[in-house]
Amino acid sequence: MTADPVLPVGAMLGEGPVWTGDALWFVDIKGRLVHRFDPVTGDARQWSAPDQVGWVLPSTAGDMIAGVKTGLHRFDPATGAFTPFHDPEPSLTGNRLNDAATDRHGRLWFGSMDDAETEATGRLYRHDGSCEDSGLAPVVITNGPAIAADARTLYHTDTLGKTIWRVPVNDDGSLGAPERHIVIDGEGYPDGSVTDAEGCLWVALFGGWGVRRYDPAGTLMVTVRFPVANVTKMAFGGEGLRTAYATTARKGLDAAALAAQPHAGDLFAFDPGVAGLSVTPARV
Template identity: 70%
Template sequence: MPGGADVTPESVLSLGATLGEGPVWTGDRLWFVDIKEHRLYRHDPATGMLDMWHAPDQIGWALPTERGDMIAGVKTGLHRFSPETGAFTPLHDPEPTRPGNRLNDAATDPSGRIWLGSMHDEETEASGALYRLDRGHCVHAGLPEVVITNGPAISADGRTLWHTDTLGKTIWRVSVDEDGTLGKPEAFVTIEDGAGYPDGAVIDAEGCLWTGLFGGWGVRRYDPAGKLMVTVKFPVANITKIAFGGPGLCTAYATTARKGLSAAELEQQPLAGDVFAFDAGVSGLPVHAANS
């Protein structure tokens, strides 16, 4: 069975990130960010090389495009990022009237649409929304707004989307029409008290959902019906998201965070903020290039 109690995640990048997030595997490289430190990273596990760029503000994610560059979600809006020059070029601000928000997490579907969420940076107001970016056109996806959006995660056929209300501790499942219109959301999983908060989510090749648990010391795998299948325990409390990479997309890379930990907790968790890896025992899905 994939994952399980016998799986031990190992630190593969000792970074001590304040808020590591947004891991994505593309071009045989692992990309991820440190939101609070405004950093975008690219790691080559084969050579051990680690590149870093400074973003113009808090950066939640970066995803590859059909043009060969990347679209990045920054607090000030969507930017086009060039790995060759390191330049971030403003593209579109989906929330010009919400300066207290920032972009938080995103995923690309098989049609090349980017589904992206925002959140209230101080984590107190329900102003976080889900948006759809399709060929440069960005629209509100129509789901109820929450304090912190996370995920989203997309099925292999692009017809199902999972959307996370982190503070509400609920992952929602919603159908996706061919034109990107969303159906009525249904509760997929609610995380029980004491188990942390659902953070970034991703779907594997068997249609199961993996979610990081912020404050929950682990990653969970749920089957397509929402039944808990596997819990992978970590030596740190705040696991934000995993990405499938490596040969056969069978290695799970997990970002973690030091954010919110006291000095005493940091002393007990010396690996907090590192990037971890473990054998997922199942393949992930390839990342689609964005059409924008």
């Protein structure tokens, strides 16, 4: 499989793609932008965020929840307003929120990271009425998280450790003991991930020129090559959730690399050969 560019945005750090039923939403973290793309009409819009924004996800209130450097915000696309409502790490001013997902119960799982990418201050949190530390060991950059369809397994990524952990989820949302599930050998670092309708895990590779699909046992099944090095996260969208969309980044590329990768930072799409899972709005 190969991926093709579908929207030229030139994001410095594209991230967080999510399909809401009629359009794809994603962000440019370093550009402080929220994007919306309708692949049927070609309509593309963007909103400015008040700080670095790691993701936006739909909420049961009809607006969106945004992970901004300064904490969780409500984002209203109708007005463009961002309203802060919870900062999980008020004393860690060097951290920012990085990636997130909801499970089928509407619980919001999100992680933080050291913005300088040096200190192990990144943690994973759960918000389902109140915000709780997941209890997993802190790392420099948290990524994923991805949740199985039955919401009983969570995949948590330690990007710089090049490791994806498989973690059981209890009925009350607490986590069991993590198990090392996938270790990325060779080129690239595991970035965002998402599960499909067959229970497999798709992992984007920053610096790895593509995405990989792993079966539930952690065995590599498919590699999709991209013409750009930094692939950050994938989402399923379109009719039947059978189109894969992926964000990419220009971050870390020098002038020669950018000249060789003219589509770095753009939005890509490909046929994954499998359907994805619908996104449950966050019950925050």
